[in-house]
Amino acid sequence: MPSPNAFPLLPVPVPAKTGRRRHFGEAASDGGMVNMAAAAVGLISAGVVLGPLAVGATRGAAPLLLDIVIAAAVVLWVCAGRRPVGLLLLPVAVAGLAVVQLLPLPDSVLGSLAPIAAPAWKLAHQGIPDVSGSISVYPEATAAGLRHLLLGLSLIVMVADLSRNARLRQWLLWALAGGGLLIWMLGLIFPGLGAGHKEKLVMGFVDLTGPVEYWKNPVDLPGQTAGVGESSWEQVGEMRYVLDSWIVGDCVGPYVLSNHFAAGLYLTIPILLALGLQYSRDKLPLAARYALLCVLLALVVWTVGIMAKSRAGGAAMLLAALVLVALSVENRRARWLTGGAAAAFACALALYFALFFGILPGAELVLPASRESAAGGVLHNSRQAAAHVAIRMFLASPLLGTGLGTFGHLFPRFVRGNLPWGFAHNDYAQLFSETGLIGAAVAVCLAIPLVVRFYRCCVSATTADRVADAGIWAGLAGLAMHSAFDWNLHVPANAFLACVVVGLGLSGLSGRRKEGPPQTRQPQPGQPQQAAAIGQTWAPVAAATVLAASCIAATLWSARDTASAATAREVRVALVGMRGAKTVDQRAAAALRLTSAAEAAQRMVEWDRGNSDLDVLAGQAYLHLAATEDSQQRSEHLSTAEELFREARRHSAVCRGLPEPVPPPAAKPQPKP
Helix, strand or coil: CCCCCCCCCCCCCCCCCCCCCCCCEEECCCCEEEHHHHHHHHHHHHHHHHHHHHHHHHCCHHHHHHHHHHHHHHHHHHHHHCCCHHHHHHHHEEEEEHHHHCCEHHHHHHHHHCCCCHHHHHHCCCCCCCCEECCCCHHHHHHHHHHHHHHHHHHHHHHHHHHHCCCHHHHHHHHHHHHHHHHHHHHHHEEEECCCCCEEEEECCCCCCCCCCCCECCCCCHHHCCEEEEEEEEEEEHHHHHHHEECCCCCCCCCHHHHHHHHHHCHHHHHHHHHHHHHHHCCHHHHHHHHHHHHHHHHHHHHHHHHHHHHHHHHHHHHHHHHHHHHCCCHHHHHHHHHHHHHHHHHHHHHHHHHHCCCCCCCHHHCCCHHHHHHHHHHEEEHHHHHHHHHHHHHHHHCCCCCCCCHHHHHHHCCCCCCCCCCCCCCHHHCCCCCHHHHHHHHHHHHHCCCCCCCCHHHHHHHHHHHHHHHHHHHHHHHHCCCCCCCHHCCHHHHHHHHHHHHHHHCHHCCCCCCCCCCCCCCCCCCHHHHHHHHHHHHHHHHHHHHHHHHHHHHHHHHHHHHHHHHHHHHHHHHHHHHCCCHHHHHHHHEEEEEEEHHHHHHHHHHHCCCCHHHHHHHHHHHHHHHHCHHHEEEEHHHHHHHHHHHHHCCCCCCCCCCEEECCCCCCCCCCC
């Protein structure tokens, strides 16, 4: 039975040993029910398998379903028995720290804490009296990020606690293994279906192509595409506004992007192969086991790097493969050799990281002349530029950042050409830009226990424990490297997988401190026994209530966000139809559809106050309707649009798509006499 003290600095009461094995569904010694814990693990396992298959949980209600899974599992978990108070309150405490980014602050305080946000709010609030700004330049996006942070941390601590039970841990491992196998098989069956044609399809039925141009889509959101877009001006009468169209992805298997497909594999396939090593230990010769392991690893690296054409994902998969082999080999000399190979490859990737992000500028100049142009193309590209923008944001607001989830909204203010990027393609740089030094310090503190356990796995773990956890550490090694080049932690399914794997790593057999027999704590003379008993009874109950209520509330807000996103998509589709209408009949039909969508958006605005994106979309809809109506109706539509745009500026300092007058045509130069 795994040690109950697997989580750092959070002691867990050790149940009394009765000498009798507890049956499924029987009450635990601490008052919980085993079937509740098993049901929680069953829900998590379902999310592990089904999340990636729902197009990475990027579309429709799939992200909401993952949130519901987490909230329901948390409720079952806290009802299954008493948990340490610190473990229960950790997600709430960390998410609570970021609430400071949402607080309305006076200009004098805001200017010192948020040098970016203060002038942005002043500019947005021109003509709007009695409005305060916040550290976050878009509080609605930050609030959504806080909810996801709370649910993700809750999933981590829940898995870390539940997976101390050997049977429940095996369920989670096999769920990850089964999910990885499904992702892999779907990738082989649908290797970028239609990549050589105009169609961009995921698993043969989800069409990513745009309604106007096949390779970019103004209807989908950044997280449902490649996260990079192009902008253009849309003119309506004497006004114009910026229209963003997001580039469709190079879909592979159940994922929109090949890089996200890679993450789905290296978070799961190493666990599948590690389980295979364990269960074939006495069934196959040693040489056959490791030969088969190397063949399968080579095949999965080929799938990612060659078939899916994901360079960063292929490198991450190769690193995960090397770490898996290094941790699973039993011969000491072979372990040193494979460990050295994994360390050397990690150092090579770190050097490339330094070159790629300009830490060693001009390094490509030392290469031969024949290699300089190729090196420049690899070392200088748009991903590097996006990461540099994130670093500039951090340097401009270093203490508390610009607000969780605000990088994509703020990005166009930092680049020439007004191009949209939804993500920095570097999760570390984006973390720094959005949360500043405080958020980065909190992230480092949360990562330290994981690093300590990985060190113990490499140095002092037994061979059996190391093999049991080799797949977990291999997946986390791949994720740590790949996060420097992509935005996998913003993909709901991959974030879910990562949280489960992190939780398993925190409670892993190989990372535990060697402990002696548990010591019985003797009561101190004069200790108030009754007060202590009351504290031990009510503190865990109160902490469990706070965590469960917070997760349920976060899920309810996610449901509102899902309904709001569906309404916003309806408006975007209607706007595309309005822009593309050519004949009188087409314009009349498009106007009816746009009127219905605009009215639905107005109703949703009353429910989702603070959603500036929805305000802007509804205002654009009424702006288009005003261009098609008579004078009286036109005046009403323009008034409604202006009010919606004012509300958008009230709730966001970085509104995108606000109308502005069309500039006069440039005067033609007069020919010289």
